[in-house]
Amino acid sequence: MTSTVMESRHLWKAYEAHLVAVKDVSFRIREGEIKLIFGPSGSGKSTFLRCLAMLTTPDKGDVFLRDVCLTKPGVDLNRARARIGFVFQHIWLFRHLTALDNVELALRRVLKLPKTEAKERALQALREVKVEEWAHHYPAQLSGGQQQRVGIARALARNPDIILLDEPTSALDPELTGEVIDTLRDLAKKGTTMLIVSHEMPFAREIADEMIFYDEGAIVETGPPEQFFTNPQSERAQKFMIRLIKKTKRE
Amino acid sequence: MLGGVSTTLAISLLSLLLGLAIGLPLAFIRAYQRSSSFLVEGFEKIFRGIPEIVLMLLFYWGIGLYFPFPFKSAFFTATFVLGLRSAANQSQIFRGAIRGIGEEQMVAARSLGFSKLRSVVHVMAPQVFIFATPGLGSEYALLVKDSAYAFVIGVLEIMYNTNVIRKATMDPVTPYLVAAFLYILLTFPIATWLDTWGSRKKKKLGL
Amino acid sequence: MSRKLSVAIVALLISLMLLLLAVYYGKFSMFGYIVKYLPLVLDGLILTIEVTLFGIFGGLALGTLLAIGDMYGGKAISTAIRLYVEFFRGSPIIIQLFIFLYVIPTLFHILIEPLTVGFAVFALNSAAYQKGYVKGAMEAVFEDQMTAGLSVGMSKPQIILYVILPQALRIVIPAWSNEFCSLTKSTAAVLVIGLRDLTAVGMTIVGQTWRILETYVFIAVLYFVWITAVTKIADVVYERKKIPGIEISV
Numbered sequence: 001m002t003s004t005v006m007e008s009r010h011l012w013k014a015y016e017a018h019l020v021a022v023k024d025v026s027f028r029i030r031e032g033e034i035k036l037i038f039g040p041s042g043s044g045k046s047t048f049l050r051c052l053a054m055l056t057t058p059d060k061g062d063v064f065l066r067d068v069c070l071t072k073p074g075v076d077l078n079r080a081r082a083r084i085g086f087v088f089q090h091i092w093l094f095r096h097l098t099a100l101d102n103v104e105l106a107l108r109r110v111l112k113l114p115k116t117e118a119k120e121r122a123l124q125a126l127r128e129v130k131v132e133e134w135a136h137h138y139p140a141q142l143s144g145g146q147q148q149r150v151g152i153a154r155a156l157a158r159n160p161d162i163i164l165l166d167e168p169t170s171a172l173d174p175e176l177t178g179e180v181i182d183t184l185r186d187l188a189k190k191g192t193t194m195l196i197v198s199h200e201m202p203f204a205r206e207i208a209d210e211m212i213f214y215d216e217g218a219i220v221e222t223g224p225p226e227q228f229f230t231n232p233q234s235e236r237a238q239k240f241m242i243r244l245i246k247k248t249k250r251e
Numbered sequence: 252m253l254g255g256v257s258t259t260l261a262i263s264l265l266s267l268l269l270g271l272a273i274g275l276p277l278a279f280i281r282a283y284q285r286s287s288s289f290l291v292e293g294f295e296k297i298f299r300g301i302p303e304i305v306l307m308l309l310f311y312w313g314i315g316l317y318f319p320f321p322f323k324s325a326f327f328t329a330t331f332v333l334g335l336r337s338a339a340n341q342s343q344i345f346r347g348a349i350r351g352i353g354e355e356q357m358v359a360a361r362s363l364g365f366s367k368l369r370s371v372v373h374v375m376a377p378q379v380f381i382f383a384t385p386g387l388g389s390e391y392a393l394l395v396k397d398s399a400y401a402f403v404i405g406v407l408e409i410m411y412n413t414n415v416i417r418k419a420t421m422d423p424v425t426p427y428l429v430a431a432f433l434y435i436l437l438t439f440p441i442a443t444w445l446d447t448w449g450s451r452k453k454k455k456l457g458l
Numbered sequence: 459m460s461r462k463l464s465v466a467i468v469a470l471l472i473s474l475m476l477l478l479l480a481v482y483y484g485k486f487s488m489f490g491y492i493v494k495y496l497p498l499v500l501d502g503l504i505l506t507i508e509v510t511l512f513g514i515f516g517g518l519a520l521g522t523l524l525a526i527g528d529m530y531g532g533k534a535i536s537t538a539i540r541l542y543v544e545f546f547r548g549s550p551i552i553i554q555l556f557i558f559l560y561v562i563p564t565l566f567h568i569l570i571e572p573l574t575v576g577f578a579v580f581a582l583n584s585a586a587y588q589k590g591y592v593k594g595a596m597e598a599v600f601e602d603q604m605t606a607g608l609s610v611g612m613s614k615p616q617i618i619l620y621v622i623l624p625q626a627l628r629i630v631i632p633a634w635s636n637e638f639c640s641l642t643k644s645t646a647a648v649l650v651i652g653l654r655d656l657t658a659v660g661m662t663i664v665g666q667t668w669r670i671l672e673t674y675v676f677i678a679v680l681y682f683v684w685i686t687a688v689t690k691i692a693d694v695v696y697e698r699k700k701i702p703g704i705e706i707s708v
Binding site for chain 3: 296297299300301302303304305306308309312313314316317392396397398399400402403410413417423424427428430431434435438439
C-alpha cells in the first residue's frame with residue numbers, strides 16, 4: 001500500500017476577515033501520485049500550496065509530511081522543508097550565484113554534503129533538466145525557461161519526498177513554457193510525486209492522476225482529468241471549464 | 252548659546268541658497284550642454300573632494316591675505332565655502348532628478364518651439380525642484396551640521412559658543428549635550444517636513 | 459571600462475609623484491620650502507588614513523549588524539537603533555568628538571585617549587549612515603530571496619549569510635564610496651581634539667613658515683588625490699565584482 005506523502009487536515013488560512021484563502025481544506029497525496037490544482041485566480045491555490053510547505057503559517061489545522069506533523073510547535077521546519085521541493089511562479093533563483101551554485105547551495109549548507117559530492121549531485125540535477133551547459137551562467141544571463149528549469153533542478157537536487165510547483169509556467173513567455181513542461185513530463189515518467197498548481201490544461205490531461213478544482217478557498221471537486229474535460233460534476237467547475245475552452249478556442 | 256543659533260541658521264540657509272543658485276544651473280548644464288559638462292564635473296570633483304575645514308582655512312587665512320575685501324569676514328568665508336560645496340552636492344541631486352523625470356518633458360517642450368533655455372526654465376526646473384526635495388532636505392541637514400566647522404576659523408556660531416561656555420563654567424558636560432540637542436532640533440524637523448511635503452507633492456503630480 | 463579607470467589611477471599616481479619630485483628639486487620654488495616638512499606631512503597623512511580606514515570599515519561592520527538588528531531584533535532593539543542613528547546623523551562630528559572626549563569620561567569616570575576618541579567616533583558615526591545603506595540594499599533583495607531560501611530548507615540565519623548579504627553588499631558599493639568621501643573629509647575635524655592629522659600639520663607648517671596659501675593648497679591637493687584615487691578604485695572594484703542582474707538601487 002503506497003504511503004501518504006503529504007496531508008492537510010482542516011487547514012485554515014485567512015488574510016483579512018473577508019479574505020479566506022484556505023477554508024477547512026483536508027487533502028492527501030500519496031507516493032508517486034501527480035495531482036493538479038486549478039481554478040480561478042485569487043482563489044487561494046498558491047496560499048494552500050505554501051501552507052503545505054510551511055512557507056506560510058496556517059491559522060488552524062494540521063499539515064503532515066509522511067508521519068511528521070509540521071504544525072506542531074517545536075518541529076524543525078528547516079529539516080522538513082529540506083525534504084520538500086518547491087518551484088515558484090517567479091522562479092526566484094539566487095541572483096548572485098551561478099546556476100550550478102544555486103543548486104549546490106542547499107546541498108552544502110542544509111544537507112551538509114562535502115564539496116565534491118555536492119557539486120556532482122548539482123551537476124547531475126542540472127543534467128536531468130537539460131541545462132548543464134549553462135551551469136556557470138548567472139540567472140540574469142539565462143532565458144526565463146532556462147531559469148525555471150534551474151529552479152526545478154534546485155528543488156530536485158535534495159531528492160525530496162515531493163515536489164510542489166506553484167504555477168511554474170505562468171510567468172514565462174508562451175514560447176518558453178514548452179521546455180518547462182517537457183521537463184515536468186520527464187519527472188512524471190520517473191514517478192516523482194508532484195503537486196502542481198497550474199492552468200496548463202493539455203499538460204494536465206496528459207500526466208495528472210487527479211485534478212482538483214479549487215475555488216474561493218476550498219476544494220470544490222476532484223476527479224480524474226477526463227471527468228473535467230467531458231463531464232464536470234459541479235456547476236462551478238462546469239462554468240470554469242466552459243470559459244477555459246472558449247478561451248483556448250479563440251487563441 | 253542661543254545667539255549662536257541664529258548665526259548657525261544664517262550660515263546654513265545662506266549656503267543652501269547659494270548652493271541652489273549655482274547647483275541648479277550646473278546640473279542642467281551638465282545634462283544638456285555636453286561640451287561644458289567636463290568643467291562642471293571638475294568643479295564637483297574639487298568641491299566634493301577636499302575637506303570643508305581645509306577649504307575654509309585656505310580661503311580665510313590664505314586668500315584672505317590677498318583679497319581682504321570679502322574674505323576677511325569669517326562668516327562670509329564659511330558661507331562661501333559651504334555654498335560652493337553645497338552647489339557641487341546639489342548639482343548631483345538635481346542631475347538625479349533630471350534623470351528621474353526622463354527626457355519626454357524636455358522633448359515635448361522643444362517640440363513646441365521652446366529654446367533650450369526656456370524649456371529648462373518653464374518646464375524642467377519646477378518639476379526637478381519638486382522631485383529633488385528629499386535630497387534637498389538631507390543637504391540642508393548636512394549644511395547645518397557642517398556649519399560647526401566654521402568654529403575653526405572663529406565664527407561665533409553654536410560650536411564656538413559652546414566651547415566658550417565650557418571654559419567659563421568649567422562644566423564639560425552640559426554645554427555639549429545642549430549643543431547636540433540644539434543641532435538635532437535644527438536638522439530633524441525641517442528635514443522631515445521637507446521630506447513629507449516633497450512626497451505629497453510628488454504623488455499629486457504623479458511623479 | 460575598467461581599463462580606462464586603471465589608466466586614470468596610474469595617471470593620478472604618476473602626476474602625484476611628479477609633483478613631489480618637482481617640489482623636491484625646487485622646480486616650484488615657491489613650494490620648495492615644504493621639503494623639510496615632508497616627514498611631518500607624511501605622519502599627518504598616515505594618521506588621517508588610519509582614522510579613515512578604521513572608521514569606514516568599522517562603520518561597515520557595525521552598520522551591517524545594526525541593519526540586521528533593525529530588521530530582526532524586535533521593537534525594543536529597533537527603537538534603540540533608531541535613537542542611535544538619529545543622534546549620530548543629526549549632530550555635527552565635532553560635537554560628537556567633544557562628547558566622547560569630555561562628556562562621557564566625566565559621566566563615567568574613565569579616561570579616553572584622544573586617539574581612541576577619534577577612532578571610536580568615526581566608526582560609530584559612519585555606522586549610523588551605513589546602516590541605512592545596508593538596510594536599503596537588504597530590503598531590495600529581501601522578500602523573494604528569503605522565500606526561495608526557505609523553500610530549499612535553509613534556516614533564516616543561513617539565508618541572511620549566504621543569500622541576502624552577498625547581494626546587499628554589492629548593491630551598497632556606490633553609496634559606500636560616497637560615504638568614504640564624506641568620512642575622509644570629516645576626519646579633518648580631529649584637529650579640534652588635538653590629533654595631529656594632515657590638516658593640523660598644515661596649520662603647524664603655516665604657523666612656522668607663514669606661507670599660508672601655498673601650504674593649504676598643498677594640503678588640499680593631497681586630500682584631493684587621496685579621495686579621488688580611492689573613489690576610482692571603488693569604481694573599479696564595483697565593475698569587477700558586479701554580478702549581471704544585480705544593479706544599483708538608488
